[in-house]
Amino acid sequence: MSATSAAVTSEIEALQAIYGKDFFQDHTGSQNIKIERGRRELVLHFHFPESYPNEPPVFSIRSSSHTAPQIKALSDTLVSQFVPGENTIFNWAQWLQENAFLQCEESTTPEVTPSPIPLTDMAIVHSEPILDRKSKFIAHAARISDSSQVQEFIQVLKSDKSIATATHNVVAHRVLLPNGQLDIQGNDDGETGASNKLIWLLDQRKETDIVVMVTRWYGGIHLGPARFKHIVSVAAEAMDKLPKKT
Helix, strand or coil: CCCHHHHHHCCCCCHHHHCCCCCCEECCCCEEEEEEEEEEEEEEECCCCCCCCCCEEEEEEEEECCCCHHHHHHHHHHHCCEEEECCCHHHHHHHHHHHHHHHHHHCCCCCCCCEEEEECCEEECCCEEEEEEEEEEEEEECCCCCCCCCCCCCCCHHHHHHHHHCCEEEEEEEEEEECCCCCEEEECCCCHHHHHHHHHHHHHCCCCEEEEEEEEECCCEEEEEEEEHCCCCCHHHHHHHCCCCC
16 A cells, blocks of 8 residues: 555544544545534535645535635635645644634624533533644533533533534543532543543542533544643633632
8 A cells, every 4th residue: 555545544534533424425436524513514525636645635615505705715725724745634624613604604693602501500611622633622611519410511512513423522520419428430432541530630629519521533643641631731721711619
């Protein structure tokens, strides 16, 4: 297998892991990534030339939510972001996820960004993202009064499809029970050992009545121990945004 073929195979495998059923091959043999926001969606349609990654993918954007000038502007931006020798499609898809629908929203009723997200008496706050070698980490945290609210917290966050389809959603909570005992639990969601890092952070900060989730979108490059550093970092930032207990 040539170096180019190996690079393409590796990138396709990473995209399949990140986007699941939203990454698919059509009858022409080209690849597609479906990107959704609310009721709007677009499809990034592309194939890799023989010279990839030294030359950009051949692509088009298909969307019923955008005008022709808007699609051209999006396409021009993607072309300007291309860096020879680097994996491109994941960066393009992430940029489209975050930016492609902004013009649509400005031309209609503005969409309220839920930060924090109200949930009865719970409010969910979010960290800023950390990007490292194409992986992306964001943390979410909330004050809770009972361990039963953990699943509600997770369900609210996973109502966002980009979070629900992320590679890992690592969760930990630390709740003070009426009998004075602590309920401390975590879920690695496939990122072995990650929830223990969150539990360690909660213990170090002596936090109680709190739940935190770190979402990771894997970018196809193994980060080693650095991934745990990022998980702890974004979790701490999200917790810093929570209101202090009264």
